[in-house]
Amino acid sequence: MNREWLEKDFYKELGISSSATQDEVKKAYRKLARDLHPDKNPGDVKAEERFKAVSEAHSVLSDPEKRKEYDEARRLFASGGFGRGGFAPSGGYGGTGGFSGAEFNLGDIFGGATAGTGPDGGLGDILGGLFNRGGGARASSRPRRGSDVETETTLGFREAAQGVTVPLRMTSPSPCTTCHGSGAKPGTSPRVCPHCNGTGVISRNQGAFGFSEPCDDCRGTGSIIDDPCVDCRGTGIQNRTRTITVRIPPGVRDGQRIRLAGQGEAGLRGAPPGDLYVTVHVSGDKVFGRNGDDLTLVLPVSYSELVLGTTVSVPTLDGRVGVKVPPGTADGRTLRVRGRGVPKRGGGAGDLLVTVKVAIPQKLDDNATEALRRYAEAEKTSGFDPRAGWAGA
Ligand SMILES: [Zn+2]
Numbered sequence: 001m002n003r004e005w006l007e008k009d010f011y012k013e014l015g016i017s018s019s020a021t022q023d024e025v026k027k028a029y030r031k032l033a034r035d036l037h038p039d040k041n042p043g044d045v046k047a048e049e050r051f052k053a054v055s056e057a058h059s060v061l062s063d064p065e066k067r068k069e070y071d072e073a074r075r076l077f078a079s080g081g082f083g084r085g086g087f088a089p090s091g092g093y094g095g096t097g098g099f100s101g102a103e104f105n106l107g108d109i110f111g112g113a114t115a116g117t118g119p120d121g122g123l124g125d126i127l128g129g130l131f132n133r134g135g136g137a138r139a140s141s142r143p144r145r146g147s148d149v150e151t152e153t154t155l156g157f158r159e160a161a162q163g164v165t166v167p168l169r170m171t172s173p174s175p176c177t178t179c180h181g182s183g184a185k186p187g188t189s190p191r192v193c194p195h196c197n198g199t200g201v202i203s204r205n206q207g208a209f210g211f212s213e214p215c216d217d218c219r220g221t222g223s224i225i226d227d228p229c230v231d232c233r234g235t236g237i238q239n240r241t242r243t244i245t246v247r248i249p250p251g252v253r254d255g256q257r258i259r260l261a262g263q264g265e266a267g268l269r270g271a272p273p274g275d276l277y278v279t280v281h282v283s284g285d286k287v288f289g290r291n292g293d294d295l296t297l298v299l300p301v302s303y304s305e306l307v308l309g310t311t312v313s314v315p316t317l318d319g320r321v322g323v324k325v326p327p328g329t330a331d332g333r334t335l336r337v338r339g340r341g342v343p344k345r346g347g348g349a350g351d352l353l354v355t356v357k358v359a360i361p362q363k364l365d366d367n368a369t370e371a372l373r374r375y376a377e378a379e380k381t382s383g384f385d386p387r388a389g390w391a392g393a
């Protein structure tokens, strides 16, 4: 039932846009209500159903307060923030940062309910809070999950390509070691909040709707601590500096965000921790560039090496390799050395792409200059014309 509410488009029901003014809402409703009224359409089941739907839409949209909540819930629902079985498709969310914000908003609006901790959990909870007909809030006192933590690190080009283990030093809240995160003085334990019966939410009824808000007595946690732990003042959390060792997989790219599950902030009073996101910056390299899993490299060669062919020793991420430049290789051509690029996640590696680039001598001794002149003559005699077939000739 609740899910249906969210999936309903009240604007469409009234035939208005989501930016319609309150006046337009009223007008649209009046017209439809007149046309669809059961007195006017006796025995017409369809009209009756439409009439009900229109009334329902009006009851929400005509109340600015309810309309705001409805809009907000729909916006979040549309953005996929809820009910999709929780957090983090491991590549991050393109850095909009919208999601954790959304989680907090909901936590604040709807009390102890934590969005997105289980299949359907978040969705049920917001709706439970939003449109709980006739009161009687759903019992929902799950403790709040710890926040996600963002950090970044800079890796050398070769470290990033080959994978590396790096220490990350972070100051963040962790479970209090004295009370093990319960927030209660050792030897005591929190008791169930009598005001909200441990649900963390208080419901109040307003017309046809029941609304839930966080319980003031327990601040939405559902439990009350009579003797707070002195070390954490009852929060169950202590700030601690910790160094965690993070294994960065090979092939990571500049700007990539890596998720480390459960390495974020501790949850309040024993709730599960959040995740840690590490944004990796990769510094450049003097020799190598990258194109996906391929490693690129520019190899300086002489004109004669391209004409006559040669084998040149080039560096790779793992030792050197001899690259054969066939006779008659054109300047700027790229030669491929298979499997000597960046390691791939699923095994194997990309290729090493070697682009040849002619280096022109700025100064030659008499001997070489004389030889080159003689060569130029011989080249002409041989019939080579560099501009043969050139469109500009
Ligand atoms: Zn403590």
Ligand SMILES: [Zn+2]
Residues within 6 Å of the ligand: 193, 194, 195, 196, 197, 198, 199, 200, 201, 215, 216, 217, 218, 219, 220, 221, 222, 223
């Ligand atoms: Zn309470």
